[in-house]
Amino acid sequence: MPAAIQINDVHKTFRRGVKALRGVSMQVDPGQVFCLLGPNGAGKSTLVKILMTVIHASKISGTVLGKPIGHKPTLKRVGYLPERHRFPKYMTAEQALHFYGGLVCMRRKHRLLRIQQMLDLVGMSSWRKHKVGTFSKGMQQRVGLAQALLHDPELLLLDEPTDGVDPVGRRAIRDLILHLRSEGRTILINSHILAELESICDQLAVVVKGRVSLEGTVEDLTRGERRWIVQYRNVDLEWEDVAAESGPAGVRITLPGEDAGLAQPIIDRIRAAGGTITKVSQERESLEDLFMRALELAEDRDGATPGAAQGRDA
Amino acid sequence: MIAVLAILRESWLYLRSEMLFKVVMGLNVLVIVAYASISFDDTGISLFFGLTHVDSEYVRGGTQFARTLYLGIYSAVIVNFWLAWAASILALISTSSIFPSFLSEGSVELMLSRPTRRTTIFMTKYAGGLIFVMLQVGVFTLGAFLAAGWRVGEWDATIFLAIPLITLFYSYLFCINVFVGVITRSTLVALLATLLFWFGTFGIRTADDLVNHYVIVTESIEARTATRVAQLQKEHDDAVAAGDEKEAKNVAYWLTSPKEEHEQAQTTLGQLRPWAAMLSTLRVIMPETARTLGLLHRSLERDMDMTFQDLRSGRAFEDPEEAAGQDEFDAYWGSGQNQTDTDDERRRKRQRAFNQAEREAAETMIERENAIPAWRIIGKSLLFEALVLGLAIWIFRRRDF
Ligand SMILES: Nc1ncnc2c1ncn2[C@@H]1O[C@H](COP(=O)(O)OP(=O)(O)O)[C@@H](O)[C@H]1O
Ligand SMILES: [Mg+2]
Numbered sequence: 001m002p003a004a005i006q007i008n009d010v011h012k013t014f015r016r017g018v019k020a021l022r023g024v025s026m027q028v029d030p031g032q033v034f035c036l037l038g039p040n041g042a043g044k045s046t047l048v049k050i051l052m053t054v055i056h057a058s059k060i061s062g063t064v065l066g067k068p069i070g071h072k073p074t075l076k077r078v079g080y081l082p083e084r085h086r087f088p089k090y091m092t093a094e095q096a097l098h099f100y101g102g103l104v105c106m107r108r109k110h111r112l113l114r115i116q117q118m119l120d121l122v123g124m125s126s127w128r129k130h131k132v133g134t135f136s137k138g139m140q141q142r143v144g145l146a147q148a149l150l151h152d153p154e155l156l157l158l159d160e161p162t163d164g165v166d167p168v169g170r171r172a173i174r175d176l177i178l179h180l181r182s183e184g185r186t187i188l189i190n191s192h193i194l195a196e197l198e199s200i201c202d203q204l205a206v207v208v209k210g211r212v213s214l215e216g217t218v219e220d221l222t223r224g225e226r227r228w229i230v231q232y233r234n235v236d237l238e239w240e241d242v243a244a245e246s247g248p249a250g251v252r253i254t255l256p257g258e259d260a261g262l263a264q265p266i267i268d269r270i271r272a273a274g275g276t277i278t279k280v281s282q283e284r285e286s287l288e289d290l291f292m293r294a295l296e297l298a299e300d301r302d303g304a305t306p307g308a309a310q311g312r313d314a
Numbered sequence: 315m316i317a318v319l320a321i322l323r324e325s326w327l328y329l330r331s332e333m334l335f336k337v338v339m340g341l342n343v344l345v346i347v348a349y350a351s352i353s354f355d356d357t358g359i360s361l362f363f364g365l366t367h368v369d370s371e372y373v374r375g376g377t378q379f380a381r382t383l384y385l386g387i388y389s390a391v392i393v394n395f396w397l398a399w400a401a402s403i404l405a406l407i408s409t410s411s412i413f414p415s416f417l418s419e420g421s422v423e424l425m426l427s428r429p430t431r432r433t434t435i436f437m438t439k440y441a442g443g444l445i446f447v448m449l450q451v452g453v454f455t456l457g458a459f460l461a462a463g464w465r466v467g468e469w470d471a472t473i474f475l476a477i478p479l480i481t482l483f484y485s486y487l488f489c490i491n492v493f494v495g496v497i498t499r500s501t502l503v504a505l506l507a508t509l510l511f512w513f514g515t516f517g518i519r520t521a522d523d524l525v526n527h528y529v530i531v532t533e534s535i536e537a538r539t540a541t542r543v544a545q546l547q548k549e550h551d552d553a554v555a556a557g558d559e560k561e562a563k564n565v566a567y568w569l570t571s572p573k574e575e576h577e578q579a580q581t582t583l584g585q586l587r588p589w590a591a592m593l594s595t596l597r598v599i600m601p602e603t604a605r606t607l608g609l610l611h612r613s614l615e616r617d618m619d620m621t622f623q624d625l626r627s628g629r630a631f632e633d634p635e636e637a638a639g640q641d642e643f644d645a646y647w648g649s650g651q652n653q654t655d656t657d658d659e660r661r662r663k664r665q666r667a668f669n670q671a672e673r674e675a676a677e678t679m680i681e682r683e684n685a686i687p688a689w690r691i692i693g694k695s696l697l698f699e700a701l702v703l704g705l706a707i708w709i710f711r712r713r714d715f
Contacts, residue, residue, distance in 0.1 A: 014714065052427035055714040072429045080427050086420035088324065090331030102320025103428040147424070
């Protein structure tokens with residue numbers, strides 16, 4: 001099966017010389033949830049807009065669903081939720097969905113059916129006769145998702161889907177994404193918020209200043225970064241050769257390595273001393289740690305500050 | 315096709331949601347009701363459904379005057395003032411925001427990321443604005459058609475010609491509006507630029523007409539005086555040849571005035587002609603806003619024995635034979651020149667001659683205007699519109715959002 005998205009060496013320099021992308025290559029396999037991470041201004045949205053023909057790349061080669069980028073008819077098979085999207089505020093939720101359904105040439109009968117289904121799916125059915133202009137950010141985002149799913153696309157590009165959504169809504173969106181994956185769709189998510197993506201993404205790429213800094217599966221990227229955590233209280237012990245730090249919940253010992261045997265002598269010693277063990281667990285590097293690592297990598301590479309840079313250079 | 319309909323429907327929802335749209339439609343209805351309120355009876359004209367009454371000996375129910383006046387009010391007052399100015403400005407204000415609102419950040423991405431090509435989106439949005447105007451004029455002309463049928467029994471379908479012609483006229487302005495709107499994404503700038511452009515075409519046309527009018531007046535004076543000068547010169551030469559010194563001196567005296575007048579005319583022409591050339595060049599480039607509307611008047615008055623112009627100038631009430639009058643040029647410079655005239659009489663004759671030149675020039679201007687074929691007026695303007703739109707589409711297609 002060919003890749004859902006396959007791009008090589010994408011460059012984009014805006015007028016006035018802002019270099020938003022400086023040679024991005026990546027591949028998104030079908031049926032996967034692919035996360036594009038990166039600080040603000042890294043170029044994530046620019047990349048997605050290039051795939052959606054909203055922005056013209058300065059240099060590009062690659063395919064979307066097996067067709068060259070910019071092939072308009074293919075876009076019927078792609079769902080898109082733009083960043084900070086705003087629906088025309090004079091339309092009701094239903095009218096807006098009719099409009100976007102019409103734009104992908106869905107017949108009226110088919111639209112009526114799908115609009116009802118999608119509004120149910122995102123939990124907005126009772127609001128369908130209300131003007132989009134009166135909706136909260138989170139509600140607009142839900143209608144936006146309904147819009148992206150309306151034409152039953154194989155590939156979904158979601159640009160900051162949880163932006164402005166409350167925790168309950170975020171959870172619902174996460175569940176929805178997993179549901180969509182289970183239906184065999186490919187999903188590309190752009191985000192600068194990390195925690196909520198950790199549990200759902202199969203593959204990720206971290207973009208910093210217009211370049212991919214780290215790429216791979218979550219498994220791959222966090223392997224070799226496993227560690228054991230032992231936490232205890234009610235006893236004072238002196239430790240040598242192990243990292244121990246005390247906090248409000250007691251003392252926390254971090255043991256790098258994957259072998260569970262590493263923790264045994266430590267546990268024995270605490271119990272012997274009469275301490276109460278409150279937690280023993282295996283942890284891996286969090287997405288946030290990974291993210292910071294990617295920024296450091298980019299810093300080493302470019303020798304510049306990694307944050308939300310302008311990407312402007314000589 | 316489904317996508318095009320969806321875009322049109324969206325434009326419609328947008329316009330309908332605008333307060334101004336309702337105001338404009340309401341005003342249209344008001345104007346048409348006021349027009350329909352005019353009626354004619356045996357003693358004269360009644361306005362506002364009988365609220366006021368104007369007694370008139372000529373303009374009474376069933377007369378040719380009533381018919382001409384009623385249709386004339388439509389073509390000269392309603393079309394010229396309401397449709398061509400007031401309603402067009404209102405329409406410009408309401409349609410100016412179509413493109414900037416469509417291109418605003420957050421909403422343009424979704425439209426551009428769909429399978430519809432950018433050119434199609436652009437043209438559909440553009441057509442949406444024009445359809446809005448067409449609708450407005452359509453409702454309006456239907457009202458006028460019914461009013462004219464009801465009040466003066468004139469079921470004249472040429473009234474409906476206003477729909478395509480006003481829409482055409484509007485499209486010359488709307489293309490500028492859209493062009494600036496696409497570049498700046500600002501409703502206000504687009505509106506301002508369009509109004510400036512409109513006043514620009516208006517100014518150029520007015521200046522061009524004025525200069526041309528005086529070129530014609532001066533040309534006719536130049537030609538008449540040239541004839542007179544040549545004639546007197548010959549008389550003078552004959553007298554000299556015959557040795558009639560007294561007559562020669564006499565003729566030489568009469569020669570001075572036409573000669574001066576002739577030289578004066580030539581100087582004036584020399585000054586006017588470069589301006590005339592410049593203005594007509596400008597006018598070639600600009601779309602023909604006024605002339606397109608003029609086509610409407612042309613067709614409305616085509617079959618009429620009496621035009622609204624005649625009515626307004628009072629010529630309709632004159633005896634045609636008397637109105638033909640005498641040749642004032644001849645009276646002043648020609649055979650009618652009387653050696654016993656006092657200075658005062660000569661001055662009066664001169665004034666009348668000039669008045670005649672003006673009148674003739676005005677008629678020549680109208681003839682010239684009417685001689686310009688409709689296809690040229692419309693074709694040339696559409697060419698302009700196509701160029702502006704082509705440029706706007708080119709920019710729109712290349713643009714990043
Ligand atoms: N239409 C545009 N014109 C000019 N510069 C742009 C445009 N869109 C984005 N940029 C610039 O490109 C860079 C990347 O922006 P973006 O892709 O939105 O970042 P991200 O989505 O990762 O936060 C930023 O420096 C931004 O200012
Ligand atoms: Mg972004």
